[in-house]
Amino acid sequence: MRTQVAIIGAGPAGLLLSRLLALQAIDSVVLENRSRDYVEARIRAGILEQHTVDTLTAAGVGARLQREGLEHSGIHLQYPGVRQPLDFPSLCGRTVWVYGQTEVTKDLIAAQLDGGPPLLFEVSDVRVEDVDGDSPRVRFTDADGVAQVLECDAVAGTDGFHGVSRPVVQGAGGRVWERTYPYAWLGILADAAPATDELIYAWHPEGFALYSMRSPSVSRLYLQVDPTEKIEDWSDERIWDALDTRMALEGWSVTRGPVTEKSILPMRSFVSAPMRRGRLFLAGDAAHIVPPTGAKGLNLAVADVTLLAQALVRLLQEKRTDLADSYSDRALARVWRCTHFSWWMTSMLHRSGDDFDAELQLSQLRRVCSSEAAARELAENYTGLPLDL
Structure with missing residues (x-):
């Protein structure tokens, strides 16, 4: 088998990357070790930043989102006796949408199977090879038990924390941060x-x-x-x-x-760097995990693959390496900003420690609820910062 980009993992990150590449005439094959029913049944996050909505719509998979999704103009912060609304349009000019990640995945799979690039479910024994050269390959066993070799020009690891891609990148050195x-x-x-x-x-x-x-x-x-x-x-x-x-x-x-x-659902923060080794690029949960308080997990994955799609188009069509070479640093700049915001929201709202800690939390909540500057900082981060920081 031969393709330009081998994509490991059929979550939203991998499926959207395949879609974005196809729109730029870049071939791909998506490999997934689970069944379609399993992938479409996974319950995940449901808050979409404006950039995520715009990206899905531009990619031609936003019709049901626009029809069934719920646009929200803010949130309420509450502590005993107080419920304070934060109006996002007045604070930062943006909104968010409530639309489950499960539904995003269904929309992307439907588009992929309707004349899109190949999407292979229930593969096993996936191995990535020769990523340090210009001709990497992915070995796997297909759903019929037949061993396959997928030759390609680049590999995208969108297979999550437990996938096979991240260990290959880490095998060349790197760092992991976890809380x-x-x-x-x-x-x-x-x-x-x-x-x-x-x-x-x-x-x-x-x-x-x-x-x-x-x-x-x-x-x-x-x-x-x-x-x-x-x-x-x-x-x-x-x-x-x-x-x-x-x-x-x-x-x-x-x-x-x-x-x-x-x-x-256990809660943790996790970042793995770099997000690239040679022709293998990581995106989404393969490189980072955030607690769900800030609603950043899916949105970070979309930001990653948007940057990665641009880099792969430049690399494979124009033979220029600048965006590929800078992909990890550019993606990680946004990852760390969102990791901080997620940690901040989590630390402010979850009861832990002693009464001293509780009073600090309440002081921070009162500040956000009473200060336009503090509320704007929350709103800007919550609705989504620029793609490339």
Whole structure:
């Protein structure tokens, strides 16, 4: 087999990269070790920055997003007795959209299978070779058990933290930064109409809570819990009671409904550098992970592959290496900015430490809620900073 770019991993990063390359007449093949059903069922983030929405729309996969997605003009910050709205258009002139990553993935897969570049599910034994030269290759076993060799000009590793790509890059040297947080999120999907027009980020002495949504009839809610908690110890009633407590506000209440999905998500920050070795380029979770508080995971992946697509087009069509050579540094500049913002939001809102720490958190929340400058800083980061910093 022969292609110009071999893409390992059929998450949003890999699928969007293939789409962006195809629009510039660059051939690719996408390899995925899971089944289509598994990939399309993964529940992930749901907040899209303006740049992400614009990129998906320009790539021809934004029709359902525009039709079914929910545009949001801000968030609410809450601490006991106070719920403060932050209006993003007035603060920074941008908005965000609520549209689940699961739906983004479905849209991209549908486009890929409708006359797009090859997308191979359920491959195994993936190995990347000769990335330090100009003719790398990827060996794998296809879904029928047949060994294959994919010759290419470049490889994109969009296969996540546990994938095969990052160890190859790290094998040539590099650094890893990691922080594990002393709390996790218990998340639920519920068939309940949201009781709020915008997301609510709530600080409470018993722990953080987040009120989000997926549609006018489906709510997505989260509770801060200890990472050692087991999901079977949390009945639906216990979850709803905790949400009522942590989001309590006079004259308002959480809308309850049947819980259709619940899970516990550990929280950590992770950055691996560099994001390139020779003709192998990393993007998305293969290179970085952020806690979900700042809604940056999917958006960072989109920013990565937008930069990477530009670099690969320049490299393969114009035979110029400048954007490929600078890709890792340019991507990491935005990664670290978003990593800081995600850490800041997480540290401000999640209860940990002693009462001294709690008062510091409340002081920061009051500052954001009362200062236009502080609120603007949050809004600019939340809605998305420039692609190339």
